Amino acid sequence: MIEFSTFEKSFLFILLGLTLYSGIRSYKILFATIKRGRNNLSKITVHRTWKVLTEKIILLLPTWKTRFWSNLFHIMIVWGFLIFLIINIYDLLNRFFPTFTIPSPFAKILFPLTDIFSGLIIAGVFYFSLRRLFFHKDLMIRGNVKLIPDIRKKINQDSAIVIALIFIHVTSRILAESLKAVYIPNNLWLPITNTISSIWIPTPFVIFFWKVFSWSTLISLFLFIPYFPYSKHFHLMLAPINYLLKQDTKTLSAIQRIDFEDETQELFGAVRLEELESSSILDSYACIMCCRCQNVCPPYNSGSELSPAAFEINKRYYLNQNFGRMNSSSFESLPLTEFAITEKAVWDCTTCGACVNVCPVGIDPLSDILQIRRHLVLMQDRYPKSFQVLFKNLERYANPWGIHNIHRLDWAAGHQIRTVEQNPDPDILWWVGCAGAYDSLAQKSSLAFLNLLNHAEINFSVLGQLENCTGDSARRAGKEDLFYQLATANVEILNEINPKRIVTSCAHCYHVLKNEYSDFGGNYDVIHSSELLLELLDKNKLVMRKNFNSERISFQDPCYLSRFNYKSDSLYSVLEKSNCEISTSPFNHSATWCCGAGGSQIWKEPEYSEKSINDIRFEQLTSVSTKKLITACPFCKSMLSDANQKAEMSVVVQDLSEYFIENIIMEN
Numbered sequence: 244m245i246e247f248s249t250f251e252k253s254f255l256f257i258l259l260g261l262t263l264y265s266g267i268r269s270y271k272i273l274f275a276t277i278k279r280g281r282n283n284l285s286k287i288t289v290h291r292t293w294k295v296l297t298e299k300i301i302l303l304l305p306t307w308k309t310r311f312w313s314n315l316f317h318i319m320i321v322w323g324f325l326i327f328l329i330i331n332i333y334d335l336l337n338r339f340f341p342t343f344t345i346p347s348p349f350a351k352i353l354f355p356l357t358d359i360f361s362g363l364i365i366a367g368v369f370y371f372s373l374r375r376l377f378f379h380k381d382l383m384i385r386g387n388v389k390l391i392p393d394i395r396k397k398i399n400q401d402s403a404i405v406i407a408l409i410f411i412h413v414t415s416r417i418l419a420e421s422l423k424a425v426y427i428p429n430n431l432w433l434p435i436t437n438t439i440s441s442i443w444i445p446t447p448f449v450i451f452f453w454k455v456f457s458w459s460t461l462i463s464l465f466l467f468i469p470y471f472p473y474s475k476h477f478h479l480m481l482a483p484i485n486y487l488l489k490q491d492t493k494t495l496s497a498i499q500r501i502d503f504e505d506e507t508q509e510l511f512g513a514v515r516l517e518e519l520e521s522s523s524i525l526d527s528y529a530c531i532m533c534c535r536c537q538n539v540c541p542p543y544n545s546g547s548e549l550s551p552a553a554f555e556i557n558k559r560y561y562l563n564q565n566f567g568r569m570n571s572s573s574f575e576s577l578p579l580t581e582f583a584i585t586e587k588a589v590w591d592c593t594t595c596g597a598c599v600n601v602c603p604v605g606i607d608p609l610s611d612i613l614q615i616r617r618h619l620v621l622m623q624d625r626y627p628k629s630f631q632v633l634f635k636n637l638e639r640y641a642n643p644w645g646i647h648n649i650h651r652l653d654w655a656a657g658h659q660i661r662t663v664e665q666n667p668d669p670d671i672l673w674w675v676g677c678a679g680a681y682d683s684l685a686q687k688s689s690l691a692f693l694n695l696l697n698h699a700e701i702n703f704s705v706l707g708q709l710e711n712c713t714g715d716s717a718r719r720a721g722k723e724d725l726f727y728q729l730a731t732a733n734v735e736i737l738n739e740i741n742p743k744r745i746v747t748s749c750a751h752c753y754h755v756l757k758n759e760y761s762d763f764g765g766n767y768d769v770i771h772s773s774e775l776l777l778e779l780l781d782k783n784k785l786v787m788r789k790n791f792n793s794e795r796i797s798f799q800d801p802c803y804l805s806r807f808n809y810k811s812d813s814l815y816s817v818l819e820k821s822n823c824e825i826s827t828s829p830f831n832h833s834a835t836w837c838c839g840a841g842g843s844q845i846w847k848e849p850e851y852s853e854k855s856i857n858d859i860r861f862e863q864l865t866s867v868s869t870k871k872l873i874t875a876c877p878f879c880k881s882m883l884s885d886a887n888q889k890a891e892m893s894v895v896v897q898d899l900s901e902y903f904i905e906n907i908i909m910e911n
């Protein structure tokens with residue numbers, strides 16, 4: 244008979260009980276560990292579940308951005324995994340109750356799907372094994388990056404164990420089913436099972452081998468269930484859960500406000516795993532260790548010790564090493580800077596968000612890095628020396644340049660410009676920004692924009708001496724108390740003025756005014772200068788020259804416009820109006836490459852000595868034979884101009900406004 248004996252069923256019952264016990268215990272420890280973080284997990288709703296199910300699990304949409312073949316094989320394994328979740332339950336019930344079956348319409352779908360996906364899973368397993376064996380596509384992280392000792396060995400061992408268990412499980416099941424079909428024809432379209440079955444000869448050995456393969460199917464499953472939470476392949480389950488529980492935020496890596504008036508708050512930022520948010524702990528389990536984030540990380544690619552992938556992988560292996568301890572509130576983990584990331588690496592991050600944008604499973608290393616910075620600055624008073632000047636200037640003069648506010652409008656001397664005191668009811672309040680007011684290169688862009696506004700006869704005002712730094716540099720450097728101070732003061736002024744619309748040419752000011760001041764009670768209609776230019780061109784308030792030569796330009800998408808705020812469409816639309824030919828670098832739109840200024844890097848020296856980020860970006864942009872680089876942020880302009888000078892090239896680096904003023908009919 245093709246069925247288990249009573250003794251075998253009893254043995255199976257005991258094994259199943261032990262597996263479930265150890266599995267449930269592991270999962271309980273795991274969820275208690277995740278819950279040790281600061282709770283920021285979202286509620287699960289039907290809409291959210293449906294979205295995650297369709298976009299992230301069934302279609303695996305986020306993974307298709309790169310690596311087509313790997314994704315194809317990956318999707319086979321993911322779908323196969325889902326099908327095997329169901330078929331394993333059926334198999335178990337069938338071993339206990341051999342007459343148990345499922346209704347015909349479902350059987351006609353489930354069994355053929357299982358058959359096909361068994362073949363696809365085996366193909367996927369072969370693909371990934373060969374890739375690892377012959378192309379050494381294992382953890383490719385440079386030697387200067389911090390990694391837990393022996394981590395490569397552990398990852399290879401883990402992969403070998405999981406691949407072996409999957410292979411044994413799937414092949415054993417196919418063989419068992421093909422042997423069963425010798426005695427019990429299935430009348431279903433099972434191309435793999437029935438083809439193999441056709442080669443067996445009905446002898447008593449068939450039953451013996453059916454039992455052997457049935458047991459190896461079950462034992463591989465029973466070994467897999469408790470091992471799964473330790474394995475990197477646990478992402479198959481935790482990546483969808485991560486998506487399901489992630490809070491929706493306004494933008495990538497939204498930064499949480501600290502309430503400095505709350506005197507009960509004793510911990511600022513985070514330096515240990517349990518001090519991070521729960522979603523950050525969950526991130527470590529969801530990581531598929533693909534290193535996509537590292538490939539697009541500008542500091543890593545310029546030789547830095549910073550690798551967002553290594554950071555997540557180290558977090559994960561530390562959790563594995565301390566499984567069963569991390570869940571206890573009395574256990575204090577090591578500081579992250581001792582095992583997951585060096586302090587130098589923490590200070591190298593440009594906060595460009597490329598890692599978050601590219602991650603196929605929605606992991607956010609940037610938020611953790613900012614939490615560590617906060618902790619180092621606010622709790623330990625540790626930060627790069629050059630930030631002393633930045634913080635002092637922001638405290639004393641409310642701008643990073645350390646120039647008194649009475650000079651805020653010096654750049655516009657002799658030009659037609661009115662402050663809110665002179666024109667209290669403007670249609671547009673122009674937030675010039677500290678760079679636009681004090682940096683000589685950015686002042687040229689401000690003048691160009693001023694001329695465009697005046698030419699289009701816009702009713703606008705500026706804040707003049709009332710304008711302070713938005714605090715972006717302080718916040719990204721971890722000095723949240725200073726940001727709090729600047730943000731509170733700015734919001735108070737802005738709320739009093741109650742502007743109809745705010746326009747700014749600075750990508751960083753734009754991001755903070757639009758997305759971060761709402762936590763301080765400041766909700767404004769904020770637009771970038773490119774959006775206003777587009778509007779003015781559409782309304783014919785600005786008219787392009789008809790006879791100007793179409794020229795070839797390269798465009799630098801600022802991270803805080805094109806990635807954090809998905810503004811690249813308006814940026815490119817406005818450029819297209821100018822009839823220019825845009826040469827695209829390999830990194831553009833939301834996949835742009837940072838100029839190297841963000842995350843307060845512009846105020847400090849890099850922590851490494853290889854090629855600078857701005858030089859790399861300049862090369863990328865000029866590799867497409869262009870004589871003109873256009874950007875839409877004063878910090879990008881400054882960094883690319885420096886690189887231009889260093890490279891001794893005669894490329895013209897301009898802000899959008901400067902480029903436009905050359906191509907607009909200025910005479911009325």
Ligand code: SF4
Pocket residue numbers: 536539540541542543549550551591592593594595596597598599608609
């Ligand atoms: S935010 Fe940018 S610089 Fe920072 S880790 Fe991510 S990719 Fe690297």
Ligand code: SF4
Pocket residue numbers: 529530531532533534535536537551552555601602603604605606
């Ligand atoms: S964080 Fe995301 S992109 Fe980076 S290695 Fe992990 S899964 Fe890949």
